[in-house]
Amino acid sequence: MPERLQRDFPLFPLGLVALPHELVPLHVFEERYKAMIALCLEQEREFGIVLVDGEGQREVGCALVVDEVLERHEDGRMDIVCRGTRPFRLVEERPDRAWPSGTVEFLEDKAEEPHEPTRDAAHEAYGELVEQATDKVLEPGDLAVLDAYAMAATVDFGLEAKQGLLALRSENARLRLVTRLFRAALKRLDFIERAQARARSNGKVRFG
Numbered sequence: 001m002p003e004r005l006q007r008d009f010p011l012f013p014l015g016l017v018a019l020p021h022e023l024v025p026l027h028v029f030e031e032r033y034k035a036m037i038a039l040c041l042e043q044e045r046e047f048g049i050v051l052v053d054g055e056g057q058r059e060v061g062c063a064l065v066v067d068e069v070l071e072r073h074e075d076g077r078m079d080i081v082c083r084g085t086r087p088f089r090l091v092e093e094r095p096d097r098a099w100p101s102g103t104v105e106f107l108e109d110k111a112e113e114p115h116e117p118t119r120d121a122a123h124e125a126y127g128e129l130v131e132q133a134t135d136k137v138l139e140p141g142d143l144a145v146l147d148a149y150a151m152a153a154t155v156d157f158g159l160e161a162k163q164g165l166l167a168l169r170s171e172n173a174r175l176r177l178v179t180r181l182f183r184a185a186l187k188r189l190d191f192i193e194r195a196q197a198r199a200r201s202n203g204k205v206r207f208g
Helices: 031-043 116-134 140-144 148-152 159-167 171-200
Strands: 005-014 023-028 047-053 060-072 078-093 101-106
Touching: 005 031, 005 078, 023 031, 023 060, 031 047, 031 060, 031 078, 047 078, 047 159, 060 101, 060 159, 116 140, 116 148, 116 171, 148 159, 148 171, 159 171
Parallel strands: 005 047
Antiparallel strands: 005 101, 023 078, 047 060, 060 078, 078 101
């Protein structure tokens, strides 16, 4: 079992939030991050993304592994795709390292059984959102294996919503949150579709 506390953990402060299961494309161009990612590739180790915004650097972030190197440029720049693995809390920063790093504590959920109606509601809302946005119909078996992170990783929520998901240590709480987010997204899609229909008809309702 991996240790919960890890020292000298490589960090990539960015203006984005990653979630477990999420695929995150990155263009790595700064020298220190090129060296950091090269080390992670060589040692097959994780690094962490932490959100930096107007409130400063957040405490809870997500660890990732490099899933694929799309391109290596002659000057050392890299285009990579990373996959989120697990949430962590930044305990202490290490400013004396060649790249941002620190001591992190990997976060565990509290022990609880998934609440079936809560899970079913999340799966139903997610399936409806996927169908409305992409015309793809997910089978019950496809939905049954998805947890809150896996569903949320495929939807472009705002930063605060994703950060809120990372901070929750209860799968049931995450399922309730993503259900509300999916339903809000469905309402937005419905509004956009109705607005586009009105625009096509120049504001007139057409019959036949």
